[in-house]
Amino acid sequence: MELFVFVVAAAMVLGGALGVVTRSNPVHAAMSLVLTLFGIAVMFVSHNAHFLAAVQVIVYAGAIVVLFLFVIMLLGVDKAEDLSVEPITNQRPLAAIIGVGISAIVIAAIVSSRAGLGASGEGVDKTTLESPDANIRQLARVIFSDNVFAFELTSVLLLVAVIGTVVMARKTKAVGTGK
Amino acid sequence: MSFMLSVVQPTSTWYLVLSAVLFGIGTIGVMVRRNPLIMFMCIELMLNAVNLSFVALSSQIANIDGQVVVFFVLVVAAAEVVVGLGIIVSIMRRRTSLTVDDMSGLKG
Numbered sequence: 001m002e003l004f005v006f007v008v009a010a011a012m013v014l015g016g017a018l019g020v021v022t023r024s025n026p027v028h029a030a031m032s033l034v035l036t037l038f039g040i041a042v043m044f045v046s047h048n049a050h051f052l053a054a055v056q057v058i059v060y061a062g063a064i065v066v067l068f069l070f071v072i073m074l075l076g077v078d079k080a081e082d083l084s085v086e087p088i089t090n091q092r093p094l095a096a097i098i099g100v101g102i103s104a105i106v107i108a109a110i111v112s113s114r115a116g117l118g119a120s121g122e123g124v125d126k127t128t129l130e131s132p133d134a135n136i137r138q139l140a141r142v143i144f145s146d147n148v149f150a151f152e153l154t155s156v157l158l159l160v161a162v163i164g165t166v167v168m169a170r171k172t173k174a175v176g177t178g179k
Numbered sequence: 180m181s182f183m184l185s186v187v188q189p190t191s192t193w194y195l196v197l198s199a200v201l202f203g204i205g206t207i208g209v210m211v212r213r214n215p216l217i218m219f220m221c222i223e224l225m226l227n228a229v230n231l232s233f234v235a236l237s238s239q240i241a242n243i244d245g246q247v248v249v250f251f252v253l254v255v256a257a258a259e260v261v262v263g264l265g266i267i268v269s270i271m272r273r274r275t276s277l278t279v280d281d282m283s284g285l286k287g
C-alpha cells in the first residue's frame with residue numbers, strides 16, 4: 001500500500017515537474033506546478049508530516065500558484081512561447097548534462113551514505129486515531145520554544161516583503177512632475 | 180503482485196533519490212527556459228525537492244527539526260515569490276516582451 005502511494009505520488013511529482021519545464025504556455029506550466037505540489041503534499045502525509053502537508057496545499061497550491069496565475073493574466077503573457085529559440089548554441093544539451101550531473105552526484109552521495117543514517121533524535125510523533133493532533137503538537141512545541149526567535153523574525157520578513165512589493169509595484173509618476 | 184506490494188516498502192532512500200531527480204529537473208528548467216515566470220516556477224520545484232528531502236530525513240533520523248526547517252522554508256519561499264513577482268511586474272511595465280534576454284538593461 002505504501003509502495004502504491006509512493007509510485008502514484010512520484011508519478012505526479014515527476015510528471016508535473018516535466019510539465020513545468022516543457023509546456024510552452026505559462027498557464028499550463030502553473031497547472032503542472034500544482035500537480036507537483038500536490039504530489040509532494042501526499043509524500044509529506046506518508047512521512048507523518050500532516051501539518052506541513054496542509055500548509056503545502058494552502059500556501060503553495062493555494063496562494064503562490066494563484067499569485068503566479070494573477071501575474072500571468074495581469075501581464076497578458078498567457079500565450080504560448082516559441083520554444084524552438086535557443087539563444088546560446090547548444091544551450092539545452094549543456095543544461096541537460098549539468099542537471100543530470102547534479103542529480104547523479106547527489107544520488108551517488110545518498111546511496112553511498114545511506115548506511116550511516118540511523119535514528120538519532122527523540123522521535124517523530126505519529127498521528128493516530130487516539131491523538132489526531134500529535135504532529136501539530138510536537139511541531140508547535142519545537143517552534144515556540146527552541147525556534148521562537150526565528151519564528152518572530154519570519155513575521156518581520158513577511159512584513160518587509162509586503163511593504164517592499166507595494167513600493168516596487170506602485171505606479172510611479174514621471175520624473176520631474178513630483179509626487 | 181499483491182505479495183510484492185506488501186513486501187517492498189519504499190525506504191527514505193527512495194524519497195531522497197526522487198528529490199534529487201526533482202532538483203535536477205528544476206535546475207534544467209532554470210537554465211533552459213527564458214520566461215522569468217517559468218524560471219521562478221522551476222526555482223519552486225528545486226525548493227520543493229529540498230523540502231521533500233528534509234521531511235524524509237526527518238522521519239529517517241527520528242528528529243522533528245527537519246519539519247521545523249521546512250516550515251521556515253515555506254515562509255521564506257512565500258516572501259521570495261511576492262518580492263520576485265513584484266520585480267517582474269515593475270520590469271514589465273517598461274518592456275513589452277517577457278524573456279530574460281531582454282532584461283540586460285543593468286549591464287554596463
